[in-house]
Amino acid sequence: MHATDFPSYRGRMEYVCLGCGARYPHDSLLYACPECGEVFLLENLDFARLGEHDGAYWRGVFDARAASRVTALRGIFRYYELLAPMLEEQDIVYLGEGITPIVEAAPALRDSVGLPFAYKNDGQNPSASFKDRGMACAFSYLKWLCRRHRWDEALTICASTGDTSAAAALYAAYVGPPLKSAVLLPKGKVTPQQLSQPLGSGATVLELPGVFDDCMKVVEHLAERYNVALLNSKNSWRILGQESWAYETAQWHGWDMAGLCVFVPIGNAGNITAIMSGFLKLLDLGVITALPRVFGVQSEHADPVYRYYAAPVSERRWKPVAVQASVAQAAMIGNPVSFPRVKTLAERFIRRADERAFQVIQVTEQQTMDAMIQANRHGHIACTQGGECLAGLVKAKALGLIDSHEHALLDATAHSLKFAGFQDMYFTDSFPPEYGVKPDKNLANSPQELLPEDARAGKSDAEYAEAAATALAKRLNLKARTS
Ligand SMILES: *Cc1c(COP(=O)(O)O)cnc(C)c1O
Numbered sequence: 318m319h320a321t322d323f324p325s326y327r328g329r330m331e332y333v334c335l336g337c338g339a340r341y342p343h344d345s346l347l348y349a350c351p352e353c354g355e356v357f358l359l360e361n362l363d364f365a366r367l368g369e370h371d372g373a374y375w376r377g378v379f380d381a382r383a384a385s386r387v388t389a390l391r392g393i394f395r396y397y398e399l400l401a402p403m404l405e406e407q408d409i410v411y412l413g414e415g416i417t418p419i420v421e422a423a424p425a426l427r428d429s430v431g432l433p434f435a436y437k438n439d440g441q442n443p444s445a446s447f448k449d450r451g452m453a454c455a456f457s458y459l460k461w462l463c464r465r466h467r468w469d470e471a472l473t474i475c476a477s478t479g480d481t482s483a484a485a486a487l488y489a490a491y492v493g494p495p496l497k498s499a500v501l502l503p504k505g506k507v508t509p510q511q512l513s514q515p516l517g518s519g520a521t522v523l524e525l526p527g528v529f530d531d532c533m534k535v536v537e538h539l540a541e542r543y544n545v546a547l548l549n550s551k552n553s554w555r556i557l558g559q560e561s562w563a564y565e566t567a568q569w570h571g572w573d574m575a576g577l578c579v580f581v582p583i584g585n586a587g588n589i590t591a592i593m594s595g596f597l598k599l600l601d602l603g604v605i606t607a608l609p610r611v612f613g614v615q616s617e618h619a620d621p622v623y624r625y626y627a628a629p630v631s632e633r634r635w636k637p638v639a640v641q642a643s644v645a646q647a648a649m650i651g652n653p654v655s656f657p658r659v660k661t662l663a664e665r666f667i668r669r670a671d672e673r674a675f676q677v678i679q680v681t682e683q684q685t686m687d688a689m690i691q692a693n694r695h696g697h698i699a700c701t702q703g704g705e706c707l708a709g710l711v712k713a714k715a716l717g718l719i720d721s722h723e724h725a726l727l728d729a730t731a732h733s734l735k736f737a738g739f740q741d742m743y744f745t746d747s748f749p750p751e752y753g754v755k756p757d758k759n760l761a762n763s764p765q766e767l768l769p770e771d772a773r774a775g776k777s778d779a780e781y782a783e784a785a786a787t788a789l790a791k792r793l794n795l796k797a798r799t800s
Pocket residue numbers: 446447448478480481550582583584585586587588589647648700702730731
């Protein structure tokens with residue numbers, strides 16, 4: 318068997334409750350523990366068998382697979398053994414997700430921040446956010462489940478701040494029957510681009526007045542009482558898929574994590590859960606020999622995780638917050654369902670390294686918007702949450718939390734185009750007051766009219782082109798060619 322073939326190793330997956338430790342078999346859809354109501358993580362009972370090979374062996378396998386011509390291994394399932402290794406090749410859905418580029422900060426941006434850093438452009442996934450990683454795994458699992466139980470119909474549903482529904486609808490549309498998808502959105506709280514995505518994919522799109530936390534309660538209620546597949550990050554199969562971000566990051570850095578600080582925005586906290594879980598698996602297998610440091614970032618308008626960790630250890634109490642308007646809208650969540658997962662994994666992280674291995678940074682709306690605009694003026698494609706990460710890096714540096722020999726990797730969780738409306742408000746100074754954002758006028762940009770509306774009248778094509786070219790040359794101060 319060649320390293321680039323579909324693997325023959327199979328594991329046995331089990332849901333493990335983070336509250337009471339109860340375990341459940343993997344062949345039914347479970348989101349919360351029937352005993353205590355807590356969330357799950359999935360565990361591979363045969364993980365130890367992977368340890369019969371050393372880290373160098375696995376580094377070799379994953380590096381060789383980068384050249385695999387097996388479609389199922391081209392995306393996140395390059396790391397098949399670390400994800401859901403009971404899936405068969407026929408189950409795996411591949412829409413081009415994962416293996417997203419890591420782009421070094423433009424030199425001028427790096428110099429102004431004063432630290433080497435890069436963006437991992439997860440906006441370059443098929444539906445333009447990292448949510449595709451989780452959906453590729455969740456939908457592969459659903460295919461497997463439908464096959465196993467011979468289901469002829471399955472309805473998927475999710476509550477969303479925009480990107481989850483875009484991803485869920487895309488994968489459901491691609492897979493087709495027996496899967497169908499419906500999405501529930503907080504009315505007016507997703508961007509027009511995000512709304513257009515599930516509509517274009519043919520999903521049933523339902524809007525509810527309120528915020529994301531309201532929608533989440535509705536789908537939880539549904540999942541307990543009706544026969545639907547919940548695709549929020551309560552669904553642990555999504556967490557597995559999102560672990561691929563950590564595997565790719567480690568591989569890109571040649572499996573050397575020394576001095577790396579990773580910045581991740583926290584909304585429902587599924588992404589940071591997955592990233593920490595992924596790095597821990599690599600450490601367990603000896604694929605990496607040290608953990609990177611992980612920094613969660615939250616806006617002061619939606620910061621329950623920050624508040625929890627800002628308190629002294631003995632005074633930490635979990636308390637959801639009421640959110641306020643945030644440009645980091647995809648992370649505008651006051652009661653993240655994955656908080657218990659973050660807590661568990663942060664403890665493991667700190668145990669395997671030190672207290673500095675996991676921290677949460679709070680930033681303002683203003684800092685987030687300024688950072689996104691600055692990043693994109695330097696050739697990046699950061700969404701507002703990517704701006705939040707850059708603001709988090711600047712803040713962490715100002716707080717003295719980063720050493721001079723360290724370097725950072727920021728998660729640009731979605732493509733800037735999805736959040737063009739916020740850029741627009743920045744350029745036109747039209748933020749509603751609740752955001753509290755005052756743009757730097759020097760950064761404003763708008764299209765300039767080259768010729769008036771009636772300039773075309775009475776001119777031939779050639780005359781019109783010449784008039785426009787002359788006007789353009791004047792506007793840009795072009796020098797005439799002398800020879
Ligand atoms: C979902 C989302 C987040 C928040 O991720 P969580 O897993 O909910 O913490 C951040 N940025 C973007 C672009 C998202 O779509």
